[in-house]
Amino acid sequence: MKHHTIPRIVTKLIIPLILLFGLYIQFHGDYSAGGGFQAGVIIASGFILYNIIFGLEVGLSILSINMTKNLMAIGILLYIAVGFMGIIQGLNFLEYNALLDSSKQGQLLGIFLVELGVGLTVSNVMILIFYSFNNLGGKL
Amino acid sequence: MTITLLYILLSILIIISMYVMISRNLFSVIISTTIFSMICALIFLLLDAIDVSLTEAAVGAGISTILFLSTIRYVDIIAADTKKNTVPIVILFFLLLMSMSVLIYDLPELGKVDVANNSQATKYYIHHSKTEMGVPNVVTSVLAGYRGFDTLGEVIVIFIAGISVLGILRNNKRGI
Numbered sequence: 001m002k003h004h005t006i007p008r009i010v011t012k013l014i015i016p017l018i019l020l021f022g023l024y025i026q027f028h029g030d031y032s033a034g035g036g037f038q039a040g041v042i043i044a045s046g047f048i049l050y051n052i053i054f055g056l057e058v059g060l061s062i063l064s065i066n067m068t069k070n071l072m073a074i075g076i077l078l079y080i081a082v083g084f085m086g087i088i089q090g091l092n093f094l095e096y097n098a099l100l101d102s103s104k105q106g107q108l109l110g111i112f113l114v115e116l117g118v119g120l121t122v123s124n125v126m127i128l129i130f131y132s133f134n135n136l137g138g139k140l
Numbered sequence: 141m142t143i144t145l146l147y148i149l150l151s152i153l154i155i156i157s158m159y160v161m162i163s164r165n166l167f168s169v170i171i172s173t174t175i176f177s178m179i180c181a182l183i184f185l186l187l188d189a190i191d192v193s194l195t196e197a198a199v200g201a202g203i204s205t206i207l208f209l210s211t212i213r214y215v216d217i218i219a220a221d222t223k224k225n226t227v228p229i230v231i232l233f234f235l236l237l238m239s240m241s242v243l244i245y246d247l248p249e250l251g252k253v254d255v256a257n258n259s260q261a262t263k264y265y266i267h268h269s270k271t272e273m274g275v276p277n278v279v280t281s282v283l284a285g286y287r288g289f290d291t292l293g294e295v296i297v298i299f300i301a302g303i304s305v306l307g308i309l310r311n312n313k314r315g316i
Contacts, residue, residue, distance in 0.1 A: 029277065029280050033190035033277070033279075034194055035191065035280055037199075038198050041195075041202065042198050045203055045206070069306075072302055073299075076295055079292055096285065104272075107274055107285060108273075110284075111280065111285055114284045114288060114291070115280075115284055122295070124302075125298050125299060125302035126203055129301075129302060129306075130210065132310065133210045133309065134210055
C-alpha cells in the first residue's frame with residue numbers, strides 16, 4: 001500500500017483521531033459509554049490500520065511482538081494486583097475501598113486502574129492476533 | 141416509530157443471514173457479516189444499550205472483519221464450489237427461522253417490570269451506584285465494581301485466546 005497516495009494521506013490524518021477517540025472512551029468510561037474493552041479494540045484497530053497502510057515492518061519497529069506479549073501480561077497483572085490490594089489490608093478480593101482512605105475516591109481509582117488493565121490486555125491481544133494472522137506465510 | 145424501525149432492521153438481518161448461508165463467495169460473506177454487525181449495533185443503540193452497541197461496532201464490524209480478511213489472503217479458493225446444491229440449506233434456514241419465531245413469543249415484553257431481569261439486583265445497582273461508587277455510568281460501575289470478578293474472568297479468557305492463537309500460528313524457525 002506504500003505507493004497509494006490517497007490512502008496514505010487519509011490514514012495519516014485519521015489515525016490521531018482514532019487514537020484520541022480510543023483514549024476518550026478509555027478514560028471517560030466512568031461518565032459516558034465505553035470502558036476498557038471498547039477502548040482497547042478501538043486503539044488496536046487504529047494501530048492495525050497503520051500496519052496495513054505502511055507495512056508490517058514499520059509497525060513492528062514501533063510495537064514489537066515481544067512488547068505486545070509483555071504488555072498484555074502487564075494489563076492482566078495490574079488487574080490482579082488491584083484485587084490483591086484488598087486482601088493485603090484484610091478486605092475482600094477486588095475491594096476497592098482499600099486503595100485510598102476515602103471510600104468513594106478508592107472506588108473511582110480502583111475502577112480506573114481495572115479499566116486500564118483491561119484496555120492494555122485487550123488492545124495488545126488484538127494486535128498480537130493480527131500479527132500472528134499476517135505471519136501465516138512465515139514472513140515476519 | 142422505534143418499534144417500526146426495529147422490525148425493519150430485524151428483517152434486514154434475516155435477509156443478510158440467509159445470504160450468508162447461501163453464498164459461496166468468502167469475500168462477500170465477510171462483508172455481509174460486517175453489515176450484520178453494524179445493523180446489530182444500530183439495534184442495540186435503539187434499545188438504549190450504548191455500551192453493547194459500541195462493543196458490537198468495534199469488535200464485530202471492526203476487528204473481526206480485519207482478521208477474517210487477513211486470513212482469506214492465504215486461502216487460495218475465494219469462491220468455493222459454486223455448483224453445490226443450496227436447497228437443503230434454504231430448507232434448514234426456514235425450519236430454524238420458523239422454530240425461532242414460535243419461541244419468540246415466550247420472551248418477556250421489552251421493559252416489563254415483573255421479569256427476572258428487572259428484579260431486585262438491577263434496582264439495587266441503579267439506586268446505589270451513584271452513592272456507593274460515585275460513577276454516573278451504571279454499566280461501568282456494575283462491570284468493574286460490583287461484578288469485578290466476572291470481568292477479571294473475561295479478561296483472562298481474552299488473554300488465553302491471544303496466547304492460543306499465538307501458539308497455533310507461531311513460526312518456530314523465526315521464534316515469533
